[in-house]
Amino acid sequence: MRPPNFFAATKCYERCLAANFKPGLLMLANSVADEKPWWQFGHVWMVISGPLLVILACIVTFYFVASSPNEIVTDEAYQQIMELKRAQGSKMMSGGDAPALQARNHAATGVVPVPK
Numbered sequence: 001m002r003p004p005n006f007f008a009a010t011k012c013y014e015r016c017l018a019a020n021f022k023p024g025l026l027m028l029a030n031s032v033a034d035e036k037p038w039w040q041f042g043h044v045w046m047v048i049s050g051p052l053l054v055i056l057a058c059i060v061t062f063y064f065v066a067s068s069p070n071e072i073v074t075d076e077a078y079q080q081i082m083e084l085k086r087a088q089g090s091k092m093m094s095g096g097d098a099p100a101l102q103a104r105n106h107a108a109t110g111v112v113p114v115p116k
Contacts, residue, residue: 038044
C-alpha cells in the first residue's frame with residue numbers, strides 16, 4: 001500500500017526531471033550555507049541573549065540586595081516609632097480606611113476635607 005501523497009511526490013519528481021533540474025546543485029547550495037560558523041547566524045544570538053539577560057538581571061539584583069541590606073528594627077526603635085505615631089494620631093483621621101474616604105470625597109466634591 002502506497003502513502004496518500006505518493007502520486008504528488010512522483011509528479012513533482014517527474015516535473016523536476018522534465019525541467020532538467022539537477023538535485024546536486026541544490027545540495028551544493030545548502031552545504032555552502034551550512035559551512036558558516038555557528039556565531040554568524042543571527043537567530044543563534046537571539047536564542048542565547050534571553051538566558052544571558054536573565055543571568056545579568058540576577059547579578060544586578062543580587063548586587064542591590066547585598067549592597068543595601070534592610071535594617072533590623074529593635075524593640076526600642078519600634079517603641080519610638082509607635083510613640084511618634086501616637087503623637088501624630090490626634091492630627092490624623094480615625095479608622096483604617098481614612099485616606100480612602102478622603103480621596104473618594106475629594107474626587108466627588110472637589111473639596112479637600114479638613115482632618116478632624
